[in-house]
Amino acid sequence: MIPVTVVAFAAAVLTGCGGGDDNGASEADTQQLTALAEQINEISTTSDAEGFCAILAPSEIKATFLSRARCTKEYRQVFSSIKEPQAATLEDITVDGDTAQLTFEEQDGAVNFVREDGKWWLAVHQGAASDSGSSDEAQP
Numbered sequence: 060m061i062p063v064t065v066v067a068f069a070a071a072v073l074t075g076c077g078g079g080d081d082n083g084a085s086e087a088d089t090q091q092l093t094a095l096a097e098q099i100n101e102i103s104t105t106s107d108a109e110g111f112c113a114i115l116a117p118s119e120i121k122a123t124f125l126s127r128a129r130c131t132k133e134y135r136q137v138f139s140s141i142k143e144p145q146a147a148t149l150e151d152i153t154v155d156g157d158t159a160q161l162t163f164e165e166q167d168g169a170v171n172f173v174r175e176d177g178k179w180w181l182a183v184h185q186g187a188a189s190d191s192g193s194s195d196e197a198q199p
């Protein structure tokens with residue numbers, strides 16, 4: 060079962076990825092995370108379930124869905140339930156080791172990301188690889 064917060068996150072189209080403070084983020088982290096936010100925007104506006112699953116942390120795919128195909132099937136249902144995605148403007152990027160949080164002006168809470176094998180991934184499900192536990196739940 061996909062958490063309700065994931066549906067809300069998928070509905071929040073991430074447009075206007077402006078900048079904020081880059082708390083703890085290197086220039087490379089900022090560039091990668093901003094590009095990932097822009098990628099999420101494209102995925103959201105096109106209801107691309109396959110693309111959405113392609114940016115989820117591999118550890119989450121394995122733990123939550125067992126396969127990318129099952130993830131895609133479940134997210135097709137999520138995207139089909141979204142009537143009108145809402146835009147959100149990137150406000151801040153905070154990096155703490157291999158975890159990051161992006162906050163958006165129009166949303167309460169933060170969207171979690173995790174770095175696995177040197178690459179940033181979206182982390183929205185319980186069980187994502189994170190020593191800090193910050194990826195237990197997305198708060199879009």
